[in-house]
Amino acid sequence: xxxxxxxxxxxxxxxxxxxxxxxxxxxxxxxxxxxxxxxxxxxxxxxxxxxxxxxxxxxxxxxxxxxxxxxxxxxxxxxxxxxxxxxxxxxxxxxxxxxxxxxxxxxxxxxxxxxxxxxxxxxx
Numbered sequence: 001x002x003x004x005x006x007x008x009x010x011x012x013x014x015x016x017x018x019x020x021x022x023x024x025x026x027x028x029x030x031x032x033x034x035x036x037x038x039x040x041x042x043x044x045x046x047x048x049x050x051x052x053x054x055x056x057x058x059x060x061x062x063x064x065x066x067x068x069x070x071x072x073x074x075x076x077x078x079x080x081x082x083x084x085x086x087x088x089x090x091x092x093x094x095x096x097x098x099x100x101x102x103x104x105x106x107x108x109x110x111x112x113x114x115x116x117x118x119x120x121x122x123x124x
Contacts, residue, residue, distance in 0.1 A: 002026035002113045004096050009118030011028045012086055018117060022096030027113075029053060031070055033101045034079045035111060036070060038060040038092035038120075045095070047106055051079060054102040061106075093117040 008020040022034065033053045039045040048069035050059045058070050069082040079096060095118075097111035105111070 002098070004098060004113055004115035006094060006096055006098075006115040006118040009094060009120045011121045012124065014087055014122055014124050016122070017082070017084045018086065018120060020083065020094055020096075020120075022079040022081075022115060024077045024079070024096075024098065025067075027098065028111045029074050029077060029079070031100060031102075032098040033103065033105055034072065034106075034114075035097050035099070035105065036068075036079075036081045037095045037097060037108065039095070039102050039117075040092040042091075043092075045108060047108060048058050048094075049081060050104045050106060052102065057104065059104050059106070060124075083120075088122045088124045090120060092120060094120050 003025045005023045035050045036048045052069045072079045098113045099105045099111045
């Protein structure tokens, strides 16, 4: 059974940091590319960062590189999202998702498996 379980969310002050984890099971990160997404109240789900299965190459949406870093530990079947210098507008539910692909996939609808999400709240 494929599962993705996010953790690491919480309440943080503006300027603070959080590291989200996405623990995966039922598949290998060598075959599935992973994306981190978020959804704020009243807004559509948006992609944040992606990592490919083939070589761990990464891509960030809208210049989030610099504050956000996606990484993976293949031995632990876990993907991380390090978030620094958090801002109130980063408040959202954060999701990880997996798609059977060797390359980075930026089409949200192509992701087959999703976690339940973890809440991140940034206070001003």
